[in-house]
Amino acid sequence: MAAVEKTPLEQDWILQRERAVAWLRVAFAVLAIAVIQLNPSRVARFPALSAFSLWSFVIYSCAVLYLAYHRRLWVGGVGAVTTALDVVWIAVIVLSTGGTRTPFFFYYSFPVITASLRWGIKGSLPVALVGVATYSVLRLTLTAESGGAPIGIDTIVVRSLYMILLAAIFGYISEFEQTQNQKLLALSRTAGQVAALQERRRIMYELHDGILQSLATLILRLEACRGRMTSVDRELDRNLREIEDLTRKSMNEIRQFLAGKETQPLVQGTLTERLRDELKFLRDGLGMRALLEIQPEDLDLPPEVEREIYYVIREGLTNVTRHSNASRVEVTLRKRNGGIEGTLADDGVGMNLSANGGEGGVGLQAMKERIEKIGGEFEIKSSPGAGTNITFIVPING
Known part of the structure; x- marks a missing residue:
């Protein structure tokens, strides 16, 4: 026993x-x-x-x-x-x-x-x-x-x-x-279990009555906007439909989260494709110069490593679009010395890390914890006016 x-x-x-x-x-x-x-x-x-x-x-x-x-x-x-x-x-x-x-x-x-x-x-x-x-x-x-x-x-x-x-x-x-x-x-x-259950139910009600209702209202307003368009603008119509689809997807992910299911499963072997899609949006939708370098092209990573790296880079790109005011962003992934090395660099406004204890906000801390969870090391360098450079190294087998 x-x-x-x-x-x-x-x-x-x-x-x-x-x-x-x-x-x-x-x-x-x-x-x-x-x-x-x-x-x-x-x-x-x-x-x-x-x-x-x-x-x-x-x-x-x-x-x-x-x-x-x-x-x-x-x-x-x-x-x-x-x-x-x-x-x-x-x-x-x-x-x-x-x-x-x-x-x-x-x-x-x-x-x-x-x-x-x-x-x-x-x-x-x-x-x-x-x-x-x-x-x-x-x-x-x-x-x-x-x-x-x-x-x-x-x-x-x-x-x-x-x-x-x-x-x-x-x-x-x-x-x-x-x-x-x-x-x-x-x-x-x-x-402790009772308290956790009560807190989960409280969060569930808050999300259902707050965020989910707001997203549902947003979809209705987008549909109303498309219905009132007097001229046929296919590009605008396509963008509005994409926003509707993204909003519905977000609502579905929240419902899956409340049900205790994985919200965004990542199919193994699709990391490169997913990253290209993310950077394509930055180029075509926001006009940024977005570069992606992966060596070798056919990265073969363990499922957990691939998933965590994708979420880390996606969070980093989200921070770039929301906070950095950057015109250029570069993502690099290389297999080297029995591990995978990654960098995400931008030429934006940067940040004062010392004001946050050297770790940045919640998003950056979550990125660090994801990398450390799979046995890696995470580092961020940034200063006001000098952009931001995020690097990580994750050991892998094979």
Whole structure:
């Protein structure tokens, strides 16, 4: 069964939890050093191993804390590895500091707490049992070797029950918290979906009652104008019909958008033809000098790349006609170095990019996002009175 991908909110919660655990580990490590330093009369059973285990545990704890803040490592089996290391390290500390009255029994509660935070009861109970078994073996071994007063079995049993009860309590609390968090996340998703649906319906009504009605009125007025023409002007009549057709097409695209369908599907392999039509309108309809250079002529691009490049260039040409007051525009597409390089340059009035944070308006930002969506790079250069030059590079396979 495939693992369920966690939402950004869940990932952030896990990261915050692991950072809290990392800080707790550092606190335990520092406290262990303090216990030894504050009681110099306690002689370690293995002084060298004791010093090494205590200080290495401090270094290990600080390293995990650093990773928790600078790396997203808390996936897969990393939690299990750190929990296992905690149990082993604490066992070594207990063994090396020695004595039948070692103060480090409480330290076994740390991996129990971390396991409960990560996996609930199914994680805390096994870790508690491992800790109890390890502690019991070490205590009995130390007592036998030291020849001191034997530790009572009742003491081991009581401490074992304490550890298991602690594991059950923390595990239950952790599972309860995780269940509540899941419910909150589910409610959040539902609320987001409802809000999105309401916003979509609001936009639908606004478009239907506003723009669509205005376009319908425009068609009626165009038809009325053609009906009142006293002289036969075929060119004017053709232009009016083209405007009517374009308006109807726009209305149909809006309806498709409201229905959740693709509004302007681009047939693969028609990029060159579409661009020629766009530039032909600029030449014949607006009197601009419009140049198109494509190398090679038979561009073979992936469908998504072809579609996004067409929309980017079309938006750029629309900006030229609406804002630039240019007399010349040039579009270039070249296959080079395993990618497609494109430029769109005009000799218009240019713009002040610094006034818009270096990115221009909404249309230019949309162009940039389209290119970046297919793994490309987008750049725009412009200044008042110096025209505008847009370049992009998109990697392609083949």
